[in-house]
Amino acid sequence: MRTDAALLPFSLPLPPQLLLVIGSHAMSEKMLELVAALALKQPVTLLDCGNRSNMYAVARAIRPFTSDPVGVMNRIRLSRAFTCYQVLAMLEAVSAAPPREPLVILDLLATFLDEDVKLKDCQRLLTRSIACLKRLSQFAPVLVSLRPIPPISAARECLMEELRASASAAWEEPVPLPAGFGLQPALF
Numbered sequence: 001m002r003t004d005a006a007l008l009p010f011s012l013p014l015p016p017q018l019l020l021v022i023g024s025h026a027m028s029e030k031m032l033e034l035v036a037a038l039a040l041k042q043p044v045t046l047l048d049c050g051n052r053s054n055m056y057a058v059a060r061a062i063r064p065f066t067s068d069p070v071g072v073m074n075r076i077r078l079s080r081a082f083t084c085y086q087v088l089a090m091l092e093a094v095s096a097a098p099p100r101e102p103l104v105i106l107d108l109l110a111t112f113l114d115e116d117v118k119l120k121d122c123q124r125l126l127t128r129s130i131a132c133l134k135r136l137s138q139f140a141p142v143l144v145s146l147r148p149i150p151p152i153s154a155a156r157e158c159l160m161e162e163l164r165a166s167a168s169a170a171w172e173e174p175v176p177l178p179a180g181f182g183l184q185p186a187l188f
Helices: 024-039 055-065 069-073 084-096 108-113 119-136 151-166
Strands: 018-022 044-048 076-080 103-106 142-146 169-172
Touching: 018 024, 018 151, 024 044, 024 055, 024 103, 024 142, 044 084, 055 069, 055 076, 084 108, 084 119, 108 119, 108 142, 108 151, 119 142, 119 151, 142 151
Parallel strands: 018 142, 018 169, 044 076, 044 103, 103 142
Antiparallel strands: none
16 A cells, blocks of 8 residues: 555645545546555545445555554445435535545546436536535545546536636646657658
8 A cells, every 4th residue: 555645646644625636547546545544544434426436455455554454444434426416415414514534535527427417407516516525625635536527528528627626736647648659759
């Protein structure tokens, strides 16, 4: 388990603010490593919006650092949302009694890309969700992971921009160069 700058550019302990992490697969593996590192020291609330939380991976990451992995795992409160309506309901429930511990949200926009929900409704729900996130970030750190908006959902790019505008800080995974790019100069 890594908790240094190679993991994410945020150092522990995290300050109470809204932080965005954007990358492929919503940076799930690294975010779960971060959840493991946080849970070793304190309770953590984990909201999974993209069905990306692999708690077996968290348990494996914790195991070498504690003689009581069950006790550490019990510090992680996990909730899952499968629709953007459930995301808002979860955030409103958490913000009704704001925790004083870190809040990690995996793949927040996954459910907002649902074609069956009109963009206008998604924007309204996201605006309310962001208000909850800002309220929560006054009490504890809030880390939100996102994946880039796929080309098929380009019309919903405005959702990511709204989140970026509301965050205290954002970190984006560098885009890897295509295989072979820059190795051989073009002949013509």
